Amino acid sequence: MNSANDTPARNTKVMNRFDLTSRLIAKLKNEEAVIGGIGNTNFDLWAAGHRPQNFYMLGSMGLAFPIALGVALAQPNRRVFALEGDGSLLMQLGSLSTIATLAPKNLTMIVMDNGIYQITGAQPTPGAAVADIVAIAVACGLANSAWAADEEDFERLIEQCMSAAGPALIGVRIDDKPGVGTTRRDPVQIRERFMHGMGVREPL
Amino acid sequence: MAVAEEKNSPGTSEKSTSESSTSEKSWHGIVLQSLKRNDIRLVPYVPDRVLTTLIRNLHADPFFTTFPAAREEEAVGIVSGAWMAGMRGAVLMQTSGFATLANVLASLAVPYQIPLIMFVSERGTLGEFNYGQSLVCRTMRPVLDSLAMEHHTATRLDEFEFIVDRSIKQAIATQAPVALILSPLLTGGKVFDK
Numbered sequence: 001m002n003s004a005n006d007t008p009a010r011n012t013k014v015m016n017r018f019d020l021t022s023r024l025i026a027k028l029k030n031e032e033a034v035i036g037g038i039g040n041t042n043f044d045l046w047a048a049g050h051r052p053q054n055f056y057m058l059g060s061m062g063l064a065f066p067i068a069l070g071v072a073l074a075q076p077n078r079r080v081f082a083l084e085g086d087g088s089l090l091m092q093l094g095s096l097s098t099i100a101t102l103a104p105k106n107l108t109m110i111v112m113d114n115g116i117y118q119i120t121g122a123q124p125t126p127g128a129a130v131a132d133i134v135a136i137a138v139a140c141g142l143a144n145s146a147w148a149a150d151e152e153d154f155e156r157l158i159e160q161c162m163s164a165a166g167p168a169l170i171g172v173r174i175d176d177k178p179g180v181g182t183t184r185r186d187p188v189q190i191r192e193r194f195m196h197g198m199g200v201r202e203p204l
Numbered sequence: 205m206a207v208a209e210e211k212n213s214p215g216t217s218e219k220s221t222s223e224s225s226t227s228e229k230s231w232h233g234i235v236l237q238s239l240k241r242n243d244i245r246l247v248p249y250v251p252d253r254v255l256t257t258l259i260r261n262l263h264a265d266p267f268f269t270t271f272p273a274a275r276e277e278e279a280v281g282i283v284s285g286a287w288m289a290g291m292r293g294a295v296l297m298q299t300s301g302f303a304t305l306a307n308v309l310a311s312l313a314v315p316y317q318i319p320l321i322m323f324v325s326e327r328g329t330l331g332e333f334n335y336g337q338s339l340v341c342r343t344m345r346p347v348l349d350s351l352a353m354e355h356h357t358a359t360r361l362d363e364f365e366f367i368v369d370r371s372i373k374q375a376i377a378t379q380a381p382v383a384l385i386l387s388p389l390l391t392g393g394k395v396f397d398k
Binding site for chain 1: 246248269271272273274275277278279280281282283284285286287288289290291293307308310311312315316317318
């Protein structure tokens with residue numbers, strides 16, 4: 001556990017990314033879209049069981065929430081989840097204000113916060129010791145933002161967001177474990193399968 | 205979506221500008237009409253002085269969902285997600301904004317075969333007064349060429365509709381990004397005393 005992670009800003013239970021991702025996927029019954037940010041975030045999404053409604057990023061760090069916003073705007077009747085790491089989100093904090101302004105009610109953002117760039121050698125992020133991602137989100141205008149206290153609280157927040165009147169953001173403090181699986185790095189297939197999953201085109 | 209549409213177009217409450225400003229006779233009128241003709245509804249942007257009238261007219265037209273993004277790559281992410289979910293989009297930006305895009309072009313738009321349509325207002329040439337702008341402008345075409353991306357520099361009004369309409373159709377048909385660079389020869393550009 002990174003000591004930089006033990007701050008008042010993040011004094012919730014330290015959970016596990018794969019476990020939380022699996023809990024999320026288990027709750028999806030309506031072909032909800034899930035956008036997985038780069039690295040471990042989408043590795044664990046892949047490991048939790050591939051679904052055509054999953055989109056796996058292989059680069060463009062920080063764009064999970066913007067990509068999810070685009071999906072949410074295009075399909076307002078489909079619930080969209082985005083999984084992003086704290087380091088990735090720090091690259092694109094401006095997107096939180098954009099999302100707060102557009103306020104799509106079908107978008108839920110989940111920030112996996114371990115305070116480190118796990119995949120590059122577990123170096124602490126610049127915000128690890130001081131920044132509170134949920135407080136930042138609230139200040140950006142995302143009023144429905146909260147830290148999940150533990151796994152049960154995470155599941156409760158997921159259920160709550162399903163009927164929310166605006167976008168929701170859930171912060172989860174996670175351990176320093178790497179992802180459980182490895183996404184097959186085939187961008188065209190990933191994109192094509194996702195489009196099938198979104199119902200916008202048929203397989204060849 | 206209704207909530208989002210209400211909130212994302214602050215310009216819709218403004219009175220629409222005169223009909224002539226959206227006519228096909230102006231470069232920005234051609235952009236707007238070509239977007240519409242090709243069912244491109246989602247237009248996030250990072251503003252530029254030259255794009256002011258186009259942005260205002262997009263906000264005034266309920267056909268479009270248009271809004272500012274904090275960064276150009278954020279806007280690229282948004283239209284990429286929207287396209288995969290069945291809604292077409294285009295991004296408006298300035299030359300210096302394009303210069304922030306190499307990573308997202310190389311890791312999202314090109315490898316995932318996403319028909320990203322970009323309109324880039326060209327600063328840095330033909331009367332530029334800011335040395336930094338002229339330098340950043342010189343990075344744009346080498347980046348586009350290094351990824352073998354389709355790009356056109358529009359300089360003439362009489363060719364413009366052909367370039368815009370055909371480029372949009374080609375991007376979608378071939379699932380490949382395109383950059384349409386709006387030269388000061390077309391738009392008038394930005395001059396020192398403004």
